Amino acid sequence: MTVGDESSSKVEMEDSLRAEDADLGQKLQDRQTRLWLMPLLLGTGLGLAIAFGSMGILNHRPTGQQNAIAKPPAKLKPSMTVTVATVETASVARTLNTTGTVAASDLIPVLPQTNGLQIKKIPDNIQEGAFVNKGDVLAVLDDSVLQTQITQAKADMESKQADMASKQADVTSKQASVSSNVAIVKQRQADLAQAQARLEEAEKNYQRYQQLAASGAISQQELDTRSYTVKTARETVRVAEENVRSTQANVGGSQANITIAQANVNKAKADVRNSAAKIGQLQAQLAQTLVVAPVSGIIAEKLARVGDMTGVPPQTQVGNVIGGTQKLFSIIRDGKLQLQAKVPEIQLSLVKVGATVEVTSDLDRLVELQGRVREIEPMVNDQRREATVKIDLPPTKLLKPGMFARAAITTSSTLGMTVPQKAVQTQPDGSVIVFMLSGEDIVRAQKVELGEPLNGNRVEIKSGLKLGDRVVVKGAGYLKDGDKVLISPEG
Incomplete structure (x- = not known):
């Protein structure tokens, strides 16, 4: 045998050995796969056998026994306890909404009775916003x-x-x-x-x-x-x-x-x-060197300064000269304020002296005052075609002269459907709903149209409900349409 023949024989043997190794590896892999699938196949077969067996047994049981074994459907449990109220009729005030500026009802200027004297002292408690009584000393002039x-x-x-x-x-x-x-x-x-x-x-x-x-x-x-x-x-x-x-x-x-x-x-x-x-x-x-309060009220302006000469106002106060005399203070008599509201000419006939007015502020939600129309100015602005309506305000520390406020002037009253304010829920899209009882304990969301707010935390419903409907009050903010509720006897 030649050298070439020997080389060729070695190659053939190596190929034969590699082929045997490959066959052996595949066999081992197939065996492991069969060993893994065997328990799964056995379990599946056993489960199917049990299932078919059970079906056969059930098919041979009487109908009554089958119904006894079947589970009944779950009952809907109440989601929460609520209180309800009935839609009722009440007197609803129709209002005219407008805006205006807060001003003093009677602003009293305080002038020195003697000119040419230097202001020697001003008591520490004499500040803007302070309440003073008639006769209280506001300033002391030099009397030497x-x-x-x-x-x-x-x-x-x-x-x-x-x-x-x-x-x-x-x-x-x-x-x-x-x-x-x-x-x-x-x-x-x-x-x-x-x-x-x-x-x-x-x-x-x-x-x-x-x-x-x-x-x-x-x-x-x-x-x-x-x-x-x-x-x-x-x-x-x-x-x-x-x-x-x-x-x-x-x-x-x-x-x-x-x-x-x-x-x-x-x-x-x-x-x-x-x-x-x-x-x-x-x-x-x-x-007269004692400048005293001519009336009781709230100090609206403090223009006097220690060292000033009476009758010789500083350049910054030239506009505060009345009848040739320098104004030292101004006092809101008895602290009474008024709202000077603007009413268009075409709506002026709706406003009557003595009408009640609800006054609110966009800046302070605490401002909820009830005023009364005291006077309607006879002159109408010839440019804006508006008249000024003066509204007396109750004593308050929430409003000050110069502030902006809103006014809802009562123009008439009528009967309307009302519900408690807490029953009304405002939705993200701006709509308003209430949850009314459908049956004894299921609530349904109902869209409504609101009217005027009423005293006693009630609100008018223009549409969406009818008299006698029951609506959820306490707990309404936590409900959704279709919820089952438990009605509290408190309502």
């Missing part, structure tokens, strides 16, 4: 100049009072002088009467002596003596009369002096009164 003027006026009045006392003493003196002169007049009048009596006696004696002289009973010398006596008596009377006139003139002069002195006293009294009036005026101005 007034105090000095009052001191000077009091000193001047004391001087005038002293002068008046001196004038009054002079009047008393003049009155004493008059009394004295009157006494002298009386004395002179008495002297005159005595002189007149002597003259009369002398004249009678002279007449008698003239008769005696004519008869020669007395001498001419003696008659001349009696004549001289008469002349002396007459001169005495004349002097006495002059004395009376002189003393009477003195009395007149003294009385004139009294009049002058009394006039001086009156003038002095007038000076004293003027001084007292000036002091009173200064004291009144001193009282």
Whole structure:
């Protein structure tokens, strides 16, 4: 055998060995597969045998026994306990919806009673939004100049009072002088009467002596003596009369002096009164250095600042000058607010004074106030064709002047179907449903159309329900259509 033949023989043997190995491996794999499938096939066959056997047995049982073995269908259990309410009729208010601005019903400006004084102090509690009572001190003005003027006026009045006392003493003196002169007049009048009596006696004696002289009973010398006596008596009377006139003139002069002195006293009294009036005026101005609240209410504006001069507003407050006087504060009388709502001209006839109004705010859900129409302004805006309706608001801290609010003005009332507000469920698509009872304990979702909200947390139903229908209230938010419920006796 050649070398080539040997090589060829080796190759053939290797191929034969590889073929045998391959056959052996396939046989081992097939055997393992058969071993794995055997239990599965046995189990399946056993299960089928049992099943067919059971069917055969059942086919031979009576019908009643078959029904007894069959399981009954499961009963629907209640999903939850709910309360229900009946659709009822109630008075429904028809409203006109509008908007407006909150304002003060009566805004009172606080002005200084004295200009040209510096604001010295403002109490700490005087702030915007604070409530003050009538007479509360809002600001204190500097009174030092007034105090000095009052001191000077009091000193001047004391001087005038002293002068008046001196004038009054002079009047008393003049009155004493008059009394004295009157006494002298009386004395002179008495002297005159005595002189007149002597003259009369002398004249009678002279007449008698003239008769005696004519008869020669007395001498001419003696008659001349009696004549001289008469002349002396007459001169005495004349002097006495002059004395009376002189003393009477003195009395007149003294009385004139009294009049002058009394006039001086009156003038002095007038000076004293003027001084007292000036002091009173200064004291009144001193009282005016206390700026007090003219009414009770809420401070809406605080424009005064310590250091400002009254009557000389800062440049930033030029618009706050009223009648030439700077406004220091403004007060909402009694804290009363009003809503100035705008109503179109074509709907104005629907609004009546005294109508109730529901006031709400988009910014604060807590604002749910009931107001009342107080006044409808007679003028209609010629550009927007709107009128302003003034609505009185109840006391509240939720609204402030300048805020925006909504108003639902009651225009009329009628009967309508109503359900509790909690029975109404708003859906994602914006529709509204209620769950009404179908039978005794199954609920069905029912779309409804809402009307006006009512007091007592009820709402009007325009369509979708009828009187007497029962709707779920408590628990409605957790139900779905077709649920079985247990009705609570609370409803």
